[in-house]
Amino acid sequence: MSVPSRKSLVGALERTADVLDILGEDEFRSKAYRSAARSLEGLAEDTPELLARGFAGIPRVGKSLAGELVAFVQTGRLAALEEAAAQLPPGLLDLLNVRGLGPKKIRALWESGVDSLEGLREACVSGRVAGLKGFGAKSAASILENVEFVLEARQRQHLSTGLDVAEELLARLPGLEPRLAGDVRRGLETVRTARVTVTGTAQDVTAKLAGFVDDLAPVEKKPVLAGTVDGVPVEVAYAPAQVRGALDLMMGGSTHYREALRATAKEKGFDLSGRGLKRGEEVLSTPSEEDVMRELGLPYRPPEYREAEHDDVWPTLPAPQELVRVSDLRGMIHTHSTWSDGTASIADMAAQALRLGHEFLGTGDHSRAAHYANGLSIERLQAQLREVRELQAAGVPLVAGAEVDILEDGTLDYPDDVLAELDYVVASVHSHFTLDSERQTQRLVRAASHPLVTVLGHPTGRLLLRRGSYALDLDAVMAACAAAGTVVEINANAYRLDVDWRVALRWRGRVMFAINTDAHVLGGLQDARYGVLMARKAGLTPAQVLNTLSRQEFLTFVQKQRAAR
DNA sequence: GCCGTTTTCGGCCCGACTGTTTTCAGTCG
Structure with a gap:
């Protein structure tokens, strides 16, 4: 038997938490499993090193979980998971992937006889779901739509x-x-x-x-x-x-x-x-x-360019050796730290970025509206800024930024005089996903046109295989970025990869892109790889990617961008 | 289940939104 990867340990812990939630066990017990998973995810070591120290000394992993994990590595079985999962029908956990369904609703559905995605679809169509206590016609319709999405996504x-x-x-x-x-x-x-x-x-x-x-x-x-x-x-x-x-x-x-x-x-x-x-x-x-x-x-057609979207344009695109590579990325910007919802300090994130061969790190913690993510008040942001300046003075190559929430009306979550203190600003949507297309578009256009916004973060909000973009005229937003000189993010998190490479291919040459990991853990910095693969499908060269600039060039870019507005 | 500690047990992120209710539970970020 092969040694389970750290990733599969994380998966097993998360699954345990899911099962405990559906069973209605103490919610803090399941939270403990979930936060242990987050903690493991953030480590740089893999299973053999962790096993060697008996999983001791890992934050949020106490004696009990450490013992379970050792046994899991040795036997391939996680006792808590097996015990809990035995009480559920095997297909029921798939329901967790359906948007709008959490453990409580899934439990209610289960008690009404639903035990799989297919069963849930049937129950929605037949009207049984709409009649359940706590459900109604609207939620049944929305669940049906989301079930179809998941059934489709399950193939991938x-x-x-x-x-x-x-x-x-x-x-x-x-x-x-x-x-x-x-x-x-x-x-x-x-x-x-x-x-x-x-x-x-x-x-x-x-x-x-x-x-x-x-x-x-x-x-x-x-x-x-x-x-x-x-x-x-x-x-x-x-x-x-x-x-x-x-x-x-x-x-x-x-x-x-x-x-x-x-x-x-x-x-x-x-x-x-x-x-x-x-x-x-x-x-x-x-x-x-x-x-x-x-x-x-x-003519030989490079693998990157073998989709239908490339048919008409690929001969005009750069050769593979000219396309951006991970080693071209000098700055890791839009990263999180323990100041908001990351698991590593700024200093540790920076050290990891350097280990991976990059030249500087850009902080990008959440702004005050992102309460759930421990977003920074103005006072905390300024305290963080002082820490960044001190680290800089000590020789750590940093640039100071923030991932600032775009509020419902398209204004930003910090006033301009605060934003102006930062070296760069990523503006992102984290709320009000359900605005109609016209209002959502106006909102993003306004934010993308803001004089102090450097980068528009994950422009569509999609989560691959889970939910699509919010309603939006994306080309209007891209046009606003082009007009304002705002850089568009290719979020490299494998669950986002947002903006879509097809859009980047279409807007290539008219806007600049940034390949950002949005890393919340040390290991997240390596997600840059996935963003680079997307950028290559879009035919992007290093010159079209903001974070291939050196730290000084990056700062100069932002100054010029601000001056031009 | 973990953590911090008043070393034995209480607290654990929280505000907004949605759709269901008839005052709120569940989900999300």
């Missing part, structure tokens, strides 16, 4: 999840030249399957993955083995070296691109499939994707 994973699994596969397939394929290779924001390709045979793959991939089995008529890892669908496609190029192309997706390429090949008298490029009965030698394209007389 966040990019971070898919990449974690796919990279674990790569590590377990040494000697077979393993490479990423499919959605994870193209860096799509959500993925259906964690897919890799190898040079070899089904036997080679099986020998290396037995015991790691569950239910590993051949896919009919394809050179592919499929299974699951932690419930995530995986596929490993294999081919001899001579046809590896065709395999990589065909397993590289998207479906749209693959089908178009097959059709073009057919027109030219070829047959292209995962088993190779054929002309008549002859299988052509195509060890690489480039070889296939050369035989077909077609």
Whole structure:
């Protein structure tokens, strides 16, 4: 049995909290599990180091939980979770993903006979939900809509999840030249399957993955083995070296691109499939994707640009080697600390950013309206500012900022004279998600046009696989950013990836973007990777990304931006 | 379940919104 990653420990603790909530246990007990999960998430060490010290000395993890975690690592079972989960139908926890449903409502639904998403959909349609105590026609309609969203989303994973699994596969397939394929290779924001390709045979793959991939089995008529890892669908496609190029192309997706390429090949008298490029009965030698394209007389299209949205524009976009990379990011701006709802101090966040090879950190804690996130009053903001200036004097490369709430009317949560003291300002929406499109648009346009706003944070508020954008004319907001010289955030958190890369692709060259992690924990700074993948799909070069500037250049940029307004 | 501590047990983030109620429970950020 493999050692569970720290991420799966976090997942197990969160799941325990969810189950306890639905069972109606002491809410503070479940909160303890949840805050222990947050605490583990924020650590830099992984499971072996934590096990070595018996999970001792971790904030919010006491003797009892430390013991449970040790047992979990050793046996793969979390006693508290198994005991609690045994009392629930297995499909019931999926209801937690439905917006508007919390533990209490889920319990009520369960008591009325609902035990799965499908059951809930049926109960909404039949009118049973609307008749339940505490529910009504409006909530039944909204629940139905959200259930459909979740049922659709259930087919997909966040990019971070898919990449974690796919990279674990790569590590377990040494000697077979393993490479990423499919959605994870193209860096799509959500993925259906964690897919890799190898040079070899089904036997080679099986020998290396037995015991790691569950239910590993051949896919009919394809050179592919499929299974699951932690419930995530995986596929490993294999081919001899001579046809590896065709395999990589065909397993590289998207479906749209693959089908178009097959059709073009057919027109030219070829047959292209995962088993190779054929002309008549002859299988052509195509060890690489480039070889296939050369035989077909077609230009090579980089994986980043293989979505339908790229069809008309990709030849005009920069070559992959010109696109922004993680190593181009010099500043990690829009980050949180213990001053608001982060788990690490400013000094620790800065040290971590430097360890990761970046040059400076920008603070960006929540403003006073964000009570739930321990948002900073003006007095606390100014105290934080003093701490930042002291750290700067001690040589820590920082810039001082804040993530300031955009209020309902589009004004900001701090007065201008306070904002002016900051080195930069990120303005974000965290409330009033349900305004109609016209008011929401006016609100964001007003904020984006504010003379002291540097960056518009996560512009649509979407949470991938959970909820879409609030109602909004996004192009009107982007136009306002272009007019005011306001930078648009590509929030790199794998659950947001907001603004969408398709929008960035469309507005590329007209507005500047910032790839921001919005990190609340030390490990969150590494999410920059996902934002970079989005920026690459949008065809962005370092010059189009604000935080590729040095600290001094960044400060100069903000000064010029303010002066121009 | 964790924490801080008056070292044994009480407190644990909180205001706004929604849809249901008929004064509020549940959810969200």
